[in-house]
Amino acid sequence: MxxxxxxxxxxxxxxxxxxxxxxxxxxxxxxxxxxxxxxxxxxxxxxxxxxxxxxxxxxxxxxxxxxxxxxxxxxxxxxxxxxxxxxxxxxxxxxxxxxxxxxxxxxxxxxxxxxxxxxxxxxxxxxxxxxxxxxxxxxxxxxxxxxxxxxxxxxxxxxxxxxxxxxxxxxxxxxxxxNFTLPHLNLKERNLIIKGVFHPFLNQPTRMILNLKWKRTYAFLQEVIWLGNRPF
Incomplete structure (x- = not known):
């Protein structure tokens, strides 16, 4: 491996x-x-x-x-x-x-x-x-x-x-x-799209779409959790 x-x-x-x-x-x-x-x-x-x-x-x-x-x-x-x-x-x-x-x-x-x-x-x-x-x-x-x-x-x-x-x-x-799935590979596309990305350690995470453009090797995903009217 x-x-x-x-x-x-x-x-x-x-x-x-x-x-x-x-x-x-x-x-x-x-x-x-x-x-x-x-x-x-x-x-x-x-x-x-x-x-x-x-x-x-x-x-x-x-x-x-x-x-x-x-x-x-x-x-x-x-x-x-x-x-x-x-x-x-x-x-x-x-x-x-x-x-x-x-x-x-x-x-x-x-x-x-x-x-x-x-x-x-x-x-x-x-x-x-x-x-x-x-x-x-x-x-x-x-x-x-x-x-x-x-x-x-x-x-x-x-x-x-x-x-x-x-x-x-x-x-x-x-x-x-x-319950992982294999990606769909497209020779013409120059970006990586992952749908349904979520934090594995949260009980009820929000699912997001991750889109990495060509030559971009990182991205930040931030989940906002509201407590009353204030973000935590």
Whole structure:
């Protein structure tokens, strides 16, 4: 969300794309709440310095046994990181599967491409699509090789898309809660008109019309409250 505010734009094409994405996501009636701590686990997991060169069942069994007798941060981080990435893939795939396929925003198309790339690995496809969430010690090592080795760039792109979905869906939730509406964009107009502007903290506010002319970046709205014959 911070990055979106930092990249404020007057490009009507970009603004329309953002609006279309918000409209698209607003059709999802389910819950979408990503845990910040779990997302941090994913970030930390992907930043690990150890290089992954290959996979073997003996190595997977040895690492699991070693962790059982001598718990260590690296293995725990691997479990949490892989598990959370699989959860995110499941959640977003379930979310977009329930939405329209006719007109997809650019972000959703990018997600489809990421899924297509990751699903070329049969194990990723099987783990994401199955209902059971448990990952075996052998699958963990194989997924680690794929997610943090072979497809690291793809996973980082997926994580960026996840953050964007989370940010735009926050707009959807705010719109539902406060009954917000999206603006009508007109390429020919050189001013901003907002009808029904009111102070959100007043119980019975007066609704006004805000009209910002071209190159004017601020305006003062003053509501006069009368006490007898005197303005307060």
């Amino acid at each position: 911070i990055e979106i505010f930092k990249s404020a734009t007057t490009d009507i094409k970009i603004l329309n794309e953002r609006q279309e994405l918000i409209k698209y996501l607003s059709n999802y009636s389910g819950a979408l709440n990503f845990d910040r701590t779990n997302m941090d686990f994913v970030e930390s997991y992907l930043l690990q310095n150890s290089k992954i060169k290959s996979y073997s069942r003996i190595s997977a069994l040895t690492k699991a046994a070693n962790y059982f007798f001598y718990p260590n941060q690296a293995y725990y981080l691997k479990e949490k990181g892989v598990g959370e990435i699989v959860f995110l893939l499941k959640k977003l795939a379930e979310m977009f599967a329930g939405l329209s396929d006719e007109v997809k925003p650019a972000l959703v198309k990018a997600f489809d491409e990421v899924i297509c790339t990751l699903f070329k690995h049969q194990l990723v496809k099987e783990v994401v699509e199955r209902s059971e969430s448990k990952i075996t010690i052998f699958e963990l090592e194989q997924l680690d090789l794929i997610l943090r080795g072979i497809e690291l760039k793809t996973v980082k792109l997926f994580l960026d898309l996840t953050y964007q979905v989370d940010a735009y869906f926050a707009v959807v939730k705010a719109a539902r809660k406060y």
